[in-house]
Amino acid sequence: MDLDTAPFVIVDTETTGSRAGEDRLIEIGAARLMGGEVVETFQQLVDPGRHVPHRITRLTGISTAMVYGQPQAAEVMPRFLEFLGDAVLVAHNLPFDARFLDVALAEAGLPPLQNPSLDTLRLARRLLSSLPSKGLSKLIEHFGIAVNGRHRALGDAVATAELLTILLDRMRIEFGVETVEDVLAFQRRRYKDTRREPSHLRKIRDEILPLLPDRPGVYFMRDAKGRVIYVGKAKSLRNRVRSYFTGVESHVPKTRKLVRDVRDVTWRETGTELAALLEESKLIKNYLPVYNRAQRRYRDYPFLRLDATHPYPTISWTPRIAHDGAEYYGPLGRRGQAEELVELIGRLFMLRECDDNVFTLGRPCLYHEMGRCGAPCVGGEGAEQYGLEVERVRAFLTGRDTEAVDMVEEAMREAAASREYEAAGWYRDQLRRLQRTLGRQRKIASAVHEHDAVLIEPLAPGYEGHEGGAQLFLIRYGRLAGRVDLPADPAPDEVADLAAALAEAFDPALPPPESHLRPDVDEMRMLANWMRLHPEGARQVRWRPEHDADDFLEAVIDAAREAVPTNEPEDDEDE
Incomplete structure (x- = not known):
């Protein structure tokens, strides 16, 4: 059965001591793992019919009072078997837990456990030989596994489930393990048979990595069928591609899965990192590799539009550029950024914000009363100065006029001094965006069509x-x-x-x-x-x-x- 679809039930028990038959169960915890995710849990305190030793209470927090009146093992085991079903039974140091479970099953008049079983301690001994201790506490510390209730049955079972996913990923990458049968056999391999490197990693390291140039380019990772599963760009193809195949166990899970699936690496030099960046984007959209999450689709990026075809231009934003006589500035990162920038320009500059129908009425509108427009619709100074205001906006949009930064900073301070903290926060956010936008536009210093x-x-x-x-x-x-x-x-x-x-x-x-x-x-x-x-x-x-x-x-x-x-x-x- 494939590992991604196989059910695993990871179990942990708490007991009154270490001798099954003489000592008794006081708690069972279990977690059902499928596809790398815990999908269901089981937890039950058990009345042992005797006093819980003080040393066990200190370790687990479970006292005699807590288990008094709880179901006894004979009542709990049928429910546990129902939860277990036909899943693979997993535990860390499985023989210990299995002995206590089998004793409890016998008390209930039920046969011993028959499920296929997997011991994460055996796996750790074969996969993590360099670690001095393979105990659950040391492995939790080594992998940084968060535990909700250490030395409680369910907390330890869930932690062991996370440990199992880590070990399964490592077996897939290093030994090509893909099925439950492979895993069950692996735990019984001789130690010397678990020290060799998987053949596909050895081939890539020995035959491909030495050929990589120390120059920019794009690289293609391919699976066993030759399909491109990842496209990347690099300033140094040699350094970048090598980084995937060294320290594999320290990579994030997604990269470990990529290394597990890759069988070949090809590349194309581009001469510069910028050319590699541009090619990478096109190639990802062409191949749609399964391991590339970003850049898979072309997006609509907003532009600011200064309508220079009107005697009194207006500013707005649009997701499209057209050859219509207007001036376009951008692209910006997202629609919200464009909307906020249009609003900021409306606050800083005296451009009209009404549409042409309102403008032709020839009388001041609400924006004039708010102090955001000089009312060029009625002539006078507002009309005479309008051209200068448009030039100020152009200078602002091309990064040539940084006066707006000072204006926004002053507005932020005034709002904060007046305890208008929401407005001050808005101006603060705009100031940061404005500084980034001006930095980008200063390198372009013109409208798109220019x-x-x-x-x-x-x-x-x-x-x-x-x-x-x-x-x-x-x-x-x-x-x-x-x-x-x-x-x-x-x-x-x-x-x-x-x-x-x-x-x-x-x-x-x-x-x-x-x-x-x-x-x-x-x-x-x-x-x-x-x-x-x-x-x-x-x-x-x-x-x-x-x-x-x-x-x-x-x-x-x-x-x-x-x-x-x-x-x-x-x-x-x-x-």
Whole structure:
């Protein structure tokens, strides 16, 4: 029977002493384990018909008064057998508990236990030879297992159930154990037969890991049928992939299961970590590997929309970008963040917040009375100053004007001084988000449709034979339009190829896209986040329609020559 569907009943007993037949049961606790989860429990105090020794009371907390009047063993055992059913019986030091249970069954006129049995103490001795003690207390401490009621039957049974799941995972990874029959046989293996490494781990360590390059790329973990079950990216393929296959027992359960299932690892070098990041996202959405939890679907990311087509622009948010004359800023992380940022702009700047139907009425509305609008609908100073207010908003959205940070901080202090703590908390949260947003936008410094630049990252030495150079990410209208690898000393034909790529991507006659699709926005989000997180390693050469093509080419080549690798630590991935 497969381990994921097999029922296990983990039992623990408390007794008046250690000699079955002379000493008696005072408590039975049991937990039913299926698929790694405790789904049902059993607990019952038992009247031993005699005094509970003081030393047992000190250890367990169970006194004579507690068990007096409780059911006797002959009454309890039929109910326990019903709970046990045909499950595998499990205990830590099983012979001890089994002897007392069999004596109690005999008193009830029932035959001894016939269920298949498993002893976690035997498993621990075979799997954890380096630990000096295999007692339940030491194993609980070693694995950090939380116990609700140590030396009480149910508490110890539940703790043993968690220990069993840990040991089963280890047997799966290291010995390919997949069925109940395998586990029952494993507990009786000779010790020397439990010291060998599983063949699939040995093969990966001996034949694959030595070939991995110390350069960025994406890697594919495959199962026995060759299916991709995990895709990851790495700044160093060698270090990242090796980390899965060392110290396996210390990994989180999900990673241990991944290592258990993987049979082969392949990879693809990308030259830079940024290229690996972009490729990883696409590959996960293509393969949908079972062990990748994040990035499996394209999401809608909100953008702020400044409607510059109206004489008096308004600010709002939208999940879509269109070629409609409006200015778009972002992407932002989530809808709530966009809504709060629109609200914050409404509080800080005097842009109108009414719709066009209300505006055409030509009279001040509620927002003017609240001090949030200069009423350009009636002309006067509000209309004259409106263009300046729009420029302030643009400067704010591109990170060029940090005055808003001071304004929010002052509003937070005023609210706190007035004991308006809810408002002060709102301003505090906005201040934090604002600082993150400004940091990201300062690297972009333009609306989406005006973001035209070459992002430059240093190539990893040795990539495709290059001992230096740079990888160029061509960004047009906010989207990734192409990628070019440029050696440290490019030949004339390589310079010509770069010039052709730049001319195609930055053709002044190239119209903006009618819309930005989800894959485009996904790349935009990752590029913006990369520029925010790597302010020193990333470089940009911005393009304007009035730039001379030769001057732009020379500026890009000069920036590429200055690109040098950084020694930033690699970010941990989400398994």
